[in-house]
Amino acid sequence: MRKLLLLSMFCPVIALSQQRFHVTLSGGLSNYAGDLQDHRFTLQQSNFAFGAGIKYDITPNLALRLAYNHSTIEGDDKKSKDPVLQARNLSFITRINEGSLLVEYTPLNMEDYKISPFIYSGVAVFHFNPYAYDSIGSKIYLKPLSTEGEGLAPDRKPYNLTQFAIPVGIGVKFRINENTILAYEVSARKTFTDYLDDVSTTYFDQTALAQARGPKAVEMSYRGNELKNGNPTYPYNGQVRGGSRYKDWYYFTGFTLYIGIGSGNGNGGPFSRGTRGGRNQLGCPKVL
Helix, strand or coil: CHHHHHHHHHHHHHHHHHHCEEEEEEEEEEEEECCCCCCCCCCCCCEEEEEEEEEEECCCCEEEEEEEEEEEEEEEHHHCCCHHHHHHCCEEEEEEEEEEEEEEECCCCCCCCCEEEEEEEEEEEEECCCEEECCCCCEEECHHHCCCCCCCECCECCCCCEEEEEEEEEEEEEEEECCEEEEEEEEEEEECCCCCCCCCCECCCHHHHHHHHCHHHHHHHCCHHHCCCCCCCCCCCCCECCCCCCCCEEEEEEEEEEEECCCCCCCCCCCCCCCECCECCCCCECCC
């Protein structure tokens, strides 16, 4: 009897904590908004993205999500419709590795409804490292070259490869079964850097750049001379290379699968109101 009493006391706590956890798996497309994209939001030049994490339900409507996402973003002036940008002929690729802590709000209790919209926001830390391929196809990382003179003049500060971002997302959830929910979502990351693509302000003096970082830095800073009938003359010091008025963004669109851990009592989860048989809603024995 004493064992039964102890089990009845602690079983609700154990079951509730288990049922409130979910594994999340996500997959979709990633892209960015910056100096090498014509549109603020587009699926052009998108790449595959995937992620995984854990979700904890605080209430039926409020949850915390801890997640890791991996993606690739890129941009290429050759694919622009603007002749001025085509003549600049810059490009970049970078992988994004991101960890995030999110607060998710779902207006409708998914224990009672099969579909609901949801939103979330929070904080993220991400790492990037832009690179491009030179004229002979070699992979060249751009930050060490200081292509805009970063670190070579007082007004040209180097940028960090690890940064904070603010994630904002919106989507809709569909309940598949007792333990599984599928969600479609679109989310954007507001960053505090304009150098995801290694392009932000103006061209730096060609001679000073070559002396400090070598001829490869000059080659990757301006690439219009690589085009057929392109301008072979390196732009003058201070000529516009990018736009620093707006910071870069990156974003995801795709599906997320929520898989409940520890539920399976047939009553719909930790916030279900119903009872079944001789057990309470958490699947624990009753003590009379």
